[in-house]
Each structure stands twice: as C-alpha cells, then as structure tokens.
Amino acid sequence: MAYKTRLVTLGLLDSILVLLSLYLSYYPLHPSIIIDSKQVMMMIGLTLVVSHHIFASYYRLYNKAWEYASVGELFAIVKGVTFAVLTTAVIQYIVHFEIYVRALVTTWMLYVLSIGGSRFVWRMIRDTYLKPDSSKKRTLIIGAGAAGVMVARQLQKSVDAELSTVAFIDDDPKKFKLQILDIPMFGNTSQIQEAVTTLNIDNIVIAIPSLKQNELKRIFDECAKTKAKTQIMPMLEDLMTGKVSVNNFRDVQVEDLLGRDPVELDINSISEYVSGKTVLVTGAGGSIGSEICRQICKFNPAKIILVGHGENSIYLIDMELRRTYQTQIEIVPVIGDIQDRARMFQVMEEHHPFVVYHAAAHKHVPLMEYNPREAVKNNIFGTKNVAEAADTFGVHAFVMISSDKAVNPPNVMGATKRLAEMIIQSLAQNSNTKFVAVRFGNVLGSRGSVIPLFKKQIQAGGPVTVTHPDMTRYFMTIPEASRLVIQAGSLARGGEVFVLDMGEPVKIVDLAKNLIKLSGYTIEEIGIRFSGLRPGEKMFEELLNENEVHPEQVFPKIHIGKAKVIRSEELSGLISSLLDMSEAEMHDSLIAIANNKFDDSSVLAAVN
Template sequence: MIKKYIFDNSKHYASKWTVLFIDLCIVGVSFILAYFIRFNLSFNFDVQRLWTQLPIVISLFLISFLISGSYKGVVRHTGIKDVYAIFNAICLASIAIITIILTNRYLDIVEGFTIPLSIIIINSLLTFIALTAARYVFKICYESLLVSKGSPTKNLIVYGAGESGIITYNTLTNHSKMKVKVVGFVDNNLLKVGKQINGVKVYDKSILTKDFVRFHNISEVIFSIQNIRPKQLRVLVNEIVDLPVKVKIVPPVEDWINGELKVSQIKQVQIEDLLDRQPIKIKNSKVVKDFEDKVIMVTGGAGSIGSELVRQICKYNYGTLVVIDQAESALYDLQQELKQAGFFNFIPIVGDIRDKNKMRVLFEEYRPDRIFHAAAYKHVPLMECNPYEAVKINVAGTKTLVDLAVDYDVEKFVFVSTDKAVNPTNIMGATKRIAEMYISCRQQEGRTKFITTRFGNVLGSNGSVIPLFRKQIEKGGPLTVTHKDITRYFMTIPEASQLVLEAGAMGKGGEIFIFDMGESVKILDLAKNMIRLSGLHYPDDIDIKITGLRPGEKLYEELLANGENTLPTYHDKIMISKVRNINYTKTRTKIDELCISNLFFKDNVVQLMKSIVPEYISNNSDFCKLDANNEQSETTKAAKSQIAQLNS
C-alpha cells in the first residue's frame, strides 16, 4: 500500500516549507537531547530554563536555514552540496547563539539567559547528524521502493575510474528513473586496481570476459575517459566489441549541459567516434572580421553542407543572410530550427539556381558581398542515368551564379566542390570539375575572388554510406558494399562547413583548398564495425553482401588530379592545390557549347564533357564506349600521321 502510494506520487515533491518545519522539529529534539546527554542522561537541570531557551534557539536556526536555503533541496536527490548547506546553516546558527549569549552576559538584556558552551557544541553535532541522516534515510528508502517496483535493475561497467568516471557513476545512481547498478569500474591504472570508489570495486580490463559479463548480468559498458583519441578508443572498443554488451560513451566535458553531465547525453558509441583521424581545429579564425556587416548568400542552404554553413554563419556579426534552396520542406525545417535557437536575422527563399531571372532579381535586391555555393546534385549512380540534370544544375546553375557574381561585383564566391572532381570517372564528378574550370576562367577577369573547396565524403549527410548502413541494420540486413577493397575519405559536416567558411575568409581568389583527411577508410571494415557496435555479430546475425561497383564509381578517391601539386597555408592540415594551366578562352567556349547542347537535349553532351575534361574516363558505365571510340580515333589519327610521314 505504502509502496504503491509512493510510486504513484513519485513525480510530486515535498513542499520546501514542509521540509523546513521538519528540520526545525529536529533542531528542537536535538537541543533537548543535548541537555539530556550533558547531564549524564538525566533531568538534573533547570527544565524551566530549557523551555525559555528553546524558542530562541529554534528562531535563530530558522533564520540561518532561510539564509542558507538548506531546506530548498529536493530530498530524494540529496547530495554533497545539500550537506554543505546544512553544515553552513548549523555553523551560522551556533555562532549567532554564542554571540547573543556573550552580548547578554555584558549587557544583561535578558536576565539569567545563558547556555553552556558544551550544550551548544553537542546540539550542533546532533543537529548535523540528524538532518543529514534523515535526508539520506529518506533517499535510500525512496530509491529502494522505486527499484522494487517497475523494470528490473540494469547492471553496467564504467570504463575509467578518473574524475569523469566518478561523475558518470554519480549521474547514473542519482537518476531516479534509471534502475541501474554499477558493478564496477575498469581502469588501466594499476595503482587504482583493487581499490573502491563509493563502495564499488575498480578492476583491471582483463576481467572483461564473457564469463564475467554473464555472471554479473552486465548489459552495458560506458566509456568515461576525457580527451581519448579515436585510435585509442577504437582499440579499447575492439577489445570488448565481441562481448554481449552495448558500448556507450560519455561526451567531452565541454559538451555537458551547464557543466553538468545528464544521463541523456550518454550515447551509444558511433562509428564516427572510431574513425582514425584528428578533427581539424582552426585557431585565430579570420571569419569574424571577414563577415562583419556583410550580406551573405548561401545556395543549397537546406542541404547537408548548406544548412551547417547557415548554422555556423548565424553565430557571426554579419549584415544579412540570404538562404536559397528549392526544397521547401527542408528549408522550412531549417527556418524553424534557427528560430528556436534564437536566430532571426536570415531570409529563407525558395528558388532554383537554374532560374536566371529569379537569381538576377535576388542579386539586384540583396547585393550580396559573399556567396557560398553549395547547391548541387551529388549522387553518383543517379547522375550517371541523368546527365541532362547533372549538367543543368552542376554546370549551368553554377555558371549562372558565377556570371551574376561578376555582373554585381560580389567580393568573394566560394564554391563547394568534391574529391570526385579529381580524375573523374562519372558524370557527377565531371560536372563538378567543369564548374571548377569555369570558375577559373572567370577568375582571370579579376573582378570577383573565386575560391573552391574540395573534400571527401561527409559523415551523416543525406544519402551517405553510414545512414544507409544504419537503416540496413535496423531492417536486419544484409549490409551492401559495392566492392571488398573500396575505400573512402571521411569528414564531419561541421568540419566541412568550417573549412568552407575559413577558405572564404583566407582566399585571395583562384585557389582550390584541400586538406589532410588522414587515412582513407575501407568500407568493408566500416560495415563490420557498425554491425559490432550494434551489439550484433557478422556474419551470424547480419551478413554483408558485395554488390559490385555502381556505374561511375571509383575504388578509391583522390584529392589531387594528375599534374596538380599543393602549396602550404597557415594551417598544417589545409593546403592549396596548385592546378595545371588551361586554355581559358577555349575552355570557356566549350563550356558555353556544353550548356547550349544540354539545353536542346543533344546527344553529344557527354562527349563534350570528355573533351573539356580529358582526364574524365568513365568506369563501369554505359559511357565507357565513348572512351573506346576516343581511343580508336586517337589510334587512327596516329596511324594516318605515320603513313603520311612514310609517304613523304
């Protein structure tokens, strides 16, 4: 009955005035007991004087409780700070009592009013013990009643017995809705092994075996090690990934909410946490000064990269931010997100960069100083089947914006490109490379500073491999990998956006910025690790199916084309690609011809692309025949030349 009543009313909290009343009652009882103890557990003292002193003592404790606020704490969540508040209140009250007694002794305000010092000391000790014990007894009873009702207790291990591990332990055990039991800490520091923290033993990592996990019914291992490197975390995770437990991680302390760790922040280890690359951190960024009072335009502003660009730009002191995207739902979601975050100085516009008239109206109205062009079609297999759309957006759309940027004297134009533009093997990569080349052509006029950024795959972006694998795991598999040896570079969306902004600030025009992305990741290994992190086993629980390379897909990506070198910048991870020279007049003429041919659905569009980008060699695509024809044509030309030489 009592248990049911407590459980049903667990969401209600006792009034602070009720707590204050109980505390004052405890003070009164403690004061009477102090006299009783002082006089050898007897009543050989002036009881009438006791009743005179008691209201004064209680009044002084009331004032001290009100000042310290010790009664305001939620009793079921009593912690060390609440004990400090009680201690401070008792000290304050005791000092006040002693001060009044000494003052009365000299001024004789209340005749005969005095309390022995021993009584004050005993009362202080009894009150402190009673108030603290009462709170902890209630807390323990409350937790034990809640645990016995509802879902069973979950046993777990905290990996890391440092300060972060102890905070994690306190967060888990103090959470009323979490029925957890920390079986032990695991730490690599042998000086800590064998000792106890809050009554919980510290073990060496060698105890993490299937027998130990099964015996203690452990369901989770939580890594609580601050500033751990991804490579080190990957090693530790690999040591326990075959155990039947979920692997979770505590976020860095700077991500804690108001400096406090919340249970909701303890997340399952993601594959992104294990990628062997150091995140790029830019110090002394030039962006702040570059954006001051500027009108900034972002195309593709609701996409993966574009939306993150907008989020980061919103934090700066700019003039106006114009966000353009043709996807109204995604743009609406971004608009609501920014408003909820307290950002209102932006203008969302539904528009298509292929609509030159609409774009001209926007340029005329807002007169942008900075343009970040992230609008593009990016999915390789889809674009391989739709070259018309790829050219229309990635080439003609970019050309429209570039031309308008020059016409309206835009200071800087930053183009978001891709590593697939390097030695392209597909339509998408080739269109991005052609867009880079057109930008290089217009850069020669020296009116607008055109800057290009190149990077690899972005973690978690729409349609990327990691979200695909997660969906396949949720459905029970199999995971699909196109080739057992395929590799890719990865980076996070915030990093990619940070690079784009920094490139815009530091670029002087004509540069292609690339950066050190660490080692490329084997997609097959990525798939296996994601299966393990989901608590499943390959191939017993989920299999991996090799499907074969898709049209236009490479086994590996490159950041530099043949004939390109790099120049250093102020940041050792960011470099400038030194591109080979091209015939700007001829290239621009061919790109104009490509856009016109595409506009009229001519069959020579892909052939024109290959003539503009000679290194574009199709792979596993219907367009491979064009490369064969080109090779045959070159062979025929060479043979004719040799015959002509022989005849002469």
C-alpha cells in the same frame, strides 16, 4: 506544498533532537548541577531551540539535499550548532549569572551528533534500502577521472537512474586496484571484454571528455567486441549550460568514430569576413547548404539570401533560421534554378552579396551516369551561370563546393565537378572576384550518402548492402564540411582549390559494421551483403592527384591543390559543344576533358 511539509518535518525533528540533547546533558550526565527552577531550565531549552532555528535558517540547513550530504553540509551543521549553543550560554549568563560549561559542551557534542546523524542516517537508508538496485542495469564506467567519478556519484544518488555502477576501467596505472566511491577499479581499456564477461555488464559508459577521436574509436572497437550497450557522457558545454544532466548519456555516433579530430576554425578571421555582410548560398535547402546557412548566421551577417530550386526545402531552412535570427539578420528566401541564367543575374543584381557559397549540384554518382545531360546542365552550366553573375556584379568572393570525386574522375558526376572547378579557376584569372573551390570527401548523414541508407536497411531488419569489401572513402561530418567552406572563403586569394586533410580513408564495410553495433544489433542479426560496384564508382577516392599535391598547409588541416588551369577560350570551346552531343558521346567526352586528355580523338571529333 512538498517544500513546506519537508520544512515542518525537519523543524519538528530538530526541535525534539535539540531538547533531547539538552536533557541528556543536564540530567543523566551532570546530576550535580543544581537548577534553581524549572523556569530557568525551560528558558534554556527555549533559547536553544529558537537559536537553532535561526542559525539553521541562516546556514540554509533546511534547503540542502541531504541525500547528497558531504563534508560541506556537515561543516554547516557544526557552525549552526556552535552559534546556537554560544547564544544559549550568553542568555544563560545574563539571566542566571552562571554558565554551565560542562553541560553546554556535552550538549554541543550530542547536538552535532544527533542533527548530523539524522541527516546521514537518512542518506544511508536511501542509498541502501530505497534504491531498487536489482532492477538496474550493471554498468562499467570507462574513465575514473573527475568526469567518471561525477557520473558514478550521480548514478549512486539518483533513485530514478536505470544504471548501477559496478566497476571502473582506466589506463592510469596509479589507480589500479583502488576503490573510488566504494566502486572497484577493474583494470585498463585492454581488459574491457574481460570486465564485461566477469562482471556480467549490461551497459558501458565512456566518461572521458578529453578523449581524442582516434582514442574513442579504439575504445569503442573494444566495447564493440562485447554485447554490452555502449554510451558516452554528454558534452561538457551541454552540462555547463544546463541543457542536459550528467546522467543523460548519448549513444556513440558514427561521427565520433572517424578516427581524427574535427577541423577547428579561425573564428576571428571568419567573423571579420562575414559579420555585417550580405551572404548568398545556392542549394540552401540541401544538407550542406542548409548547414552553411546555420553556421554563417552565428557570425551575424547583415543579410543572408537562401537560393534553391526546391520550394519545400527552402521553406524549412527559412523557417528554422527565422525562429532564431529574425530580429538580428535579414533572411531572404529565393526560389530559383541555377540553370536559369537570367534569374541568377537578377538575384545578384538585386542583392549584391559580398560572398557567394555555391552548394547547389547534382551529386549522386550512379544517377548521373544514367543522366549525363542533366549533370552537365546543372553542375557545369549552372555553376557557370552563378559564377559569371558573381563576376559581373562584383562579388568579393565566390566559394564553390567540389568533391574528391573530381580527382581522376571515371564518372559523370566527378567529371562535371572537375569542369566546374576549371570554370571558376579560369574566371579567377581575370576577375576582381576571388573564385575558389573546396574539395572534400563523403559527408556523413547528407542526403544520398550511405548512412541514411544503412539506417533504413537496419530498421528493416537487414541486410546492409555494401558494394565491395575493400571499398574505401574519406568521410567528414556535415558541420565540419560547412565550416571548411566558410573558412575557405576567408582564406581565398583567388583560383585555389582547398582540400581538407581528412585523415585515413574508412572502409565502407567497417562503417556498416559500426552502425549495426551502434543500433544495438549484432552483425549476424542484420547481415552484410556485397552487391558489386555500381556504374561510375571507384574502389577508392583521392583528394588530390599526383600532379596536384602541395604538401604545405595554409591552415591547420587545409591544403591548397595545384590543379591545372585551362585557358578560358579552350575551356569555352570544350564545354559549349557538350549539349550538342549524344549522351554516350557526352559521357566519354566529359571524362576525357576532366582528366586533361584534350587530344583524345573522340573529344576532338565531338568538338569539331
């Protein structure tokens, strides 16, 4: 209905403007022209109006959004008017045997001016008077390239936009002191604080799609020094696919501030490795396991087996995958505990997977300090069960998810992960299955990580609790961790410990400060309280110890650690006695074994 009303309105307006242009051309401007009759004049007017509507329809002049009018729309008007006037001249000659050239040229000029002017006057009225600028938030756009200009233009043209662009910031010296879309260039990124203060800025939009993560972090750190809300433009792929519009800004996420670019994958090698195969994932309902399942399904395996102990978590990932892949991939949910050896062997025998991704584990450091027996049963014997089942039934590759806490571990969780690495390295010596481990740092947003805890504390009004001001950790995102695991499977030769180059470690207190600012609060409002180190925690983590360092990369940002391999007989003797120990003895023995201190008297006494 609105479209028909618009069409009729524009049609009537154009008809009046066409006739007015004709009248002004023939009578006031060319009184010497003699018209034989009123019928001829009516015929010329009718021809011009009909021709105009025909060519306006052909060039879709009534389908254009004139609030966004530019040179392209003006060119369409010129073409439509020109052909309408030429058609009128031809009809005039056929009927009257004469063409009033001066009058038609004047008509053409008035015609273009009136039709084009009516559209652009509407745009000026809309931009100047109909936009409630006073209620809009004053916005600074960082980046005056194509993306930044696109954002500014969209904000100018959208009546519903909540933001009004006040200035640009850009590090290109060629743009200094210029105006783009009548918006001034304030300066470079070192002047963000000054711009916010001088111009009374409410919002900052970072509009540089090509920005590297270390540069994004640097710019955000400057923005964080102000009280303005900082957002970032949508990803270009989301704009191209139509998922979002250019002014659907998203908040800067902690993941954006890792200070390094994410690891890219060798898509072809993974596709060849996974496509059409059967894949089994343990811990498939967990943070990492479920993301591995999502990433694997993009490569079209024939079947994916979701193994997990938690009924609800397996149900959720099963339902999620079925919504997208049910017609393409056979999805098999399996409720089973990796500590149940018979169940693991049964699942392997039934499905004969090509590759196993072993993500099931207890991973919470302080909890495992209080429950070492459960850590041993799950992380060591559970891994042993799944790995030996994979070996027995000829799985092509077995990829175990390890942790940076397995390096020089002072705690039970790290020690059990190191022993799990030892188990699969030992199996790799005499197996056709390619056993490998993937070691990485903390995963942002995973269950039990600091980010969900910090968010809850911020929502509760604070304070955010940090163990120590100098504590550092390596961080990566859940998708990044999952991709590394999948890539490692395609790189596996057997016995390797793959390690991701995770850049520089991040101070936990800096992470807390960034999250507070990203949540729209000041550090003073929320507060940070230092609680002291918890049982088993280290001040800093390592990805490789000094004996494992192997500088060569097997894939961009992926290293192979030279972890020591223990003879299977010796390892079996060490771990078989663990469950017979008291928890205090178990705690000390685990850490000693994981740190290769086999001659430690307490370990020998316990084993003997």
